[in-house]
Amino acid sequence: MSKDILIKKGLDIKLKGAAEKTSEKAILSNFYTLRPEDFHGLIPKLISKVGSKVNAGDPVFYDKSNESVKFVSPVSGEIIEIDRGEKRKILSIKIQADKTQTYKDNGVMNPEAASADAIKAHLLASGCWAFIKQRPYDVIANPDKSPKAIFISGYASAPLAADLDFTLQGKEAELQAAVTALGKLTEGQVHVSVGKSSNSPLAGLKGITIHKVSGPHPSGNVGTLINKIDPVNKGEVVWTIAAQDLVIIGELLLTGKFNAERIVALVGSSIEKPRYFVAKLGCEVATIIYDKGISQDAHVRIISGNILSGKQIKPDGYLDYYSNVITVIPEGDDYELFGWNKPVFNKISTSRALTFSWLNPKKEYELDTNTNGEHRAFVTTGNYEEVFPLDIYPMQILKSCMYKDLDEMEALGMYEVAPEDFALTEFVCVSKQPHQDIIRKGLDLMLKEIG
Amino acid sequence: MGLKSNLNNLKEKYKGTKMAPAFNALHTFLYTPNDTTHNGTHIKAADDLKRTMNTVIMAMIPCLIFGMFNAGYQHNLQVGDVQAVTSGFFSSEFWTLDNFMIGFWKIIPLIIVSYGVGLGIEFIFAIIKKHEVEEGYLVTGMLVPLIVPIDIPLWMLAVAVVFGVIIGKEVFGGTGMNILNPALTIRAFLFFAYPTWMSGDKVWVEGAVQRTKDIAAGANLDAISGETILGSLAQGKEMTHSVADMFLGFIPGSVGETSTLLIILGGLFLIFTKIGSWRIMLSSVLGAIAMGLIFNQIVDAGIIVEGSKFYGLMSTPFWEHLIIGGFAFGTVFMATDPVTASQTNKGKWIYGFLIGFVSILIRVFNPAYPEGVMLAILLMNVFAPTIDHYVIQGNVKKRMKRLKAKVA
Structure with a gap:
């Protein structure tokens, strides 16, 4: 049952530095890094040691609480360093890539013919399971629980997001294989959203339910899709997969190779020439950002992921496991004289309190990382609701997370949300509260207490 | 940028010390801080709490300026130095420097005391409790001088501010946590602690109290009558002011509440x-109109007849209730305080409507408290969390129902 979804509440944050639709091969990076912290809540158990040789697709570690979930190397090479933090917690696993890449052969699988169990085992063993996330809790899916439905967003509405119509172009065969396989793992449907006026390669696939979405961000968030189609109730599980990762899953099924390649957008107002790159997950960002990007000593914030929910990384950092965007914007650690009362023309605001972004909604802004004010208690009301399309009371659920009332969190809809759903409320927050962090901690608490 | 870097050095020096909140409060008043985002959204919208509060203050400035002129005008009118206004809002009798200076010298001390005492307490609490000085009092401190009678002794105001800020706000945890509107808590304290200074016919015009004392001491002067419209109506007297005067604000009353236009x-x-929430403002007006119409109907039906003690206020046409007394001021500037109002959009409709409804009810039925809007807002402040609770339960029930439908 296809459904058109029109979102009215939300906010399109228009920023300078969207990527031009040309893609280049990134200069091959010599080192690749896996960071267990990319997989929220995971406790890794190592399979390989420092010095061992791996093929692309060979398992490197597994999930302590669920041994069948394997995490594999994106490249072939040698594990040269395992960085540990407090209590010997594994922070990162660094792999030096070989000049010529060799792949582990997982064997070709025809998803049409294979059984659900075989598909599941195949995805788990090959390292593709890590791409499947579940709600509640926004963590890697528990393979023992079958989802009531699977949700995939084929429409990226976040500011400066990679255009999925462009990055998925020509990948129809892989996408089809992946959704066919996934469709066998659920009793329900595979729901896919595409932009209303888009030309998405996903739209022509078989065995899925297509929903056309329109309206401002977060219309493209998978959380919005779930809330409008089939919200998660207590005891239920749904899975979500990022559209770009379907390509990796599909290629694995069709060729037997775990090919960690992905088209990544380099965006942001600090980038000289924003464009797309073909890069492998875990690669060094330095090889990408310095070529017609930024100068060596630029005072910038580098974000692996989109500007609202991504992770801050250092210039010698790595592309994380789930991102298809690298955003670079100016740091804003400077004072502004009477910044709180003078008229503001160069920043975005949803109010009109001497802020004038409402005068030209088409203008692209160049925002920096300044918070534009200090952290305060929640004071104003009603402004979150303007940018929050889910049928949930945002301020009340945030407060329930802050005072850790599990019953109230459950009643207000915690099973339905992920931190990224609260990115816009965090952006507009007058009190500069860290909404996504509050929700993440709330979800972790529920996972621990209720499970 | 010498000042900027010097201040930054001082900030680093004070970091972690007891004085840090006090210093930061002054520092951030000059400069928005150099704080940057960490994880979460890497960019933030332009608005902060200071800007929000500042916008409310800007909205009150016209009322304040008008209040200064009006204070002098009411005084001079009673003394006989000026004629009553004749030519609308821009009457030359009203906008004179003489009028302004009388009001200016009476009202500036009120503002200084209000801000001085209130912010002083905020700073002390911020230092004790080691949090930043929050901006809530910026609005409260401006509201307070606007809702008291012009002749209120400064020490009374200081005592009330101490009470209102500590009991009304700080004991609950400061800005954002309070249940009652602090400005109204201050006014309510004055009202019940010093009723002779907050009601009656002697306090609303500058100099009236002093004149009464002089007369009592044997001076041969005319008494100054400073009665509000509500006060005289409650006593069953005839309305002496024209509708235009009431709407434009050329009437006695609290400092900033008289001009409905502004x-x-x-x-x-x-x-x-x-x-400000348009939902609360609109629904409050609707509530007042509803109650006013009910009373008008009662009078029309002959249930209350002339001579009854309720007749004066009950027979006042419903729309006139909107422009007399503190109703308009309360609705626009006090009921909309986001912390003490309902926080859900649906709740705001109910909350606002009841404020309007109850204001007129109290105003009419309790001649001792002609300023019903103050009590109505305080009452609804108390009920706001309950209203929100039921609104949110609606959402919770929807979720429960969905779950049950699945299980069945």
Whole structure:
């Protein structure tokens, strides 16, 4: 049952530095890094040691609480360093890539013919399971629980997001294989959203339910899709997969190779020439950002992921496991004289309190990382609701997370949300509260207490 | 940028010390801080709490300026130095420097005491409790001088501010946590602690109290009558002011509450800037109209007849209730306080409507408390969390129902 979804509440944050639709091969990076912290809540158990040789697709570690979930190397090479933090917690696993890449052969699988169990085992063993996330809790899916439905967003509405119509172009065969396989793992449907006026390669696939979405961000968030189609109730599980990762899953099924390649957008107002790159997950960002990007000593914030929910990384950092965007914007650690009362023309605001972004909604802004004010208690009301399309009371659920009332969190809809759903409320927050962090901690608490 | 870097050095020096909140409060008043985002959203919208509060203050400035002129005008009118206004809002009798200076010298001390005492307490609490000085009092401190009678002794105001800020706000945890509107808590304290200074016919015009004392001491002077419209109506007297005077604000009353015209302009500004809730303002007006109409019907039906003690206020046409007393001011600037109002959009409709409804009810039925809007807002402040609770339960029930439908 296809459904058109029109979102009215939300906010399109228009920023300078969207990527031009040309893609280049990134200069091959010599080192690749896996960071267990990319997989929220995971406790890794190592399979390989420092010095061992791996093929692309060979398992490197597994999930302590669920041994069948394997995490594999994106490249072939040698594990040269395992960085540990407090209590010997594994922070990162660094792999030096070989000049010529060799792949582990997982064997070709025809998803049409294979059984659900075989598909599941195949995805788990090959390292593709890590791409499947579940709600509640926004963590890697528990393979023992079958989802009531699977949700995939084929429409990226976040500011400066990679255009999925462009990055998925020509990948129809892989996408089809992946959704066919996934469709066998659920009793329900595979729901896919595409932009209303888009030309998405996903739209022509078989065995899925297509929903056309329109309206401002977060219309493209998978959380919005779930809330409008089939919200998660207590005891239920749904899975979500990022559209770009379907390509990796599909290629694995069709060729037997775990090919960690992905088209990544380099965006942001600090980038000289924003464009797309073909890069492998875990690669060094330095090889990408310095070529017609930024100068060596630029005072910038580098974000692996989109500007609202991504992770801050250092210039010698790595592309994380789930991102298809690298955003670079100016740091804003400077004072502004009477910044709180003078008229503001160069920043975005949803109010009109001497802020004038409402005068030209088409203008692209160049925002920096300044918070534009200090952290305060929640004071104003009603402004979150303007940018929050889910049928949930945002301020009340945030407060329930802050005072850790599990019953109230459950009643207000915690099973339905992920931190990224609260990115816009965090952006507009007058009190500069860290909404996504509050929700993440709330979800972790529920996972621990209720499970 | 010498000042900027010097201040930054001082900030580093004070970091972690007891004085840090006090220093930061002054520092951030000059400069928005150099704080940057960490994880979460890497960019933030332009608005902060200071800007929000500042916008509310800007909306009140016209009322304040008008209040200064009006204080002098009411005084001079009673003394006989000026003629009553004749030519509308821009009458030359009203906008004179003489009028302004009388009001200016009476009202500036009120503002200084209000801000001085209130912010002083905020700073002390911020230092004790080691949190930043929050901006809530910026608005409260401006509201307070606007809602007291012009002749209120400064020490009374200081005592009330101490009470209102500590009991009304700080004991609950400061800005954002309080249940009652602090400005109204201050006014209510004055009202019940010093009733002779807050009601009656002697306090609303500058100099009236002093004149009464002089006369009692044997001076041969005319008494100054400073009665509000509500006060005289409650006593069953005839309305002596024209509708235009009431709407434009050439009437006795609390310092900043008299000009409905300027309050409406302030309200429209707040709605336009999206700082004030249009839902509360509109529903409050609707509530007042509803109650006013009910009373008018009762009078029309002959249930209450002339001579009854309720007749004066009950027979007042419903729309006149909107422009007399503190109703307009309360609706626009006090009921919309986001912390003490309902926090859900549906709740705001109910909350606002009841404020309007109850204001007129108290105003009519309790002649001792002609200023019903103050008590109505305080009462609804108390009920706001309950209203929200039921609104949110609606959402919770929807979720429960969905779950049950699945299980069945």
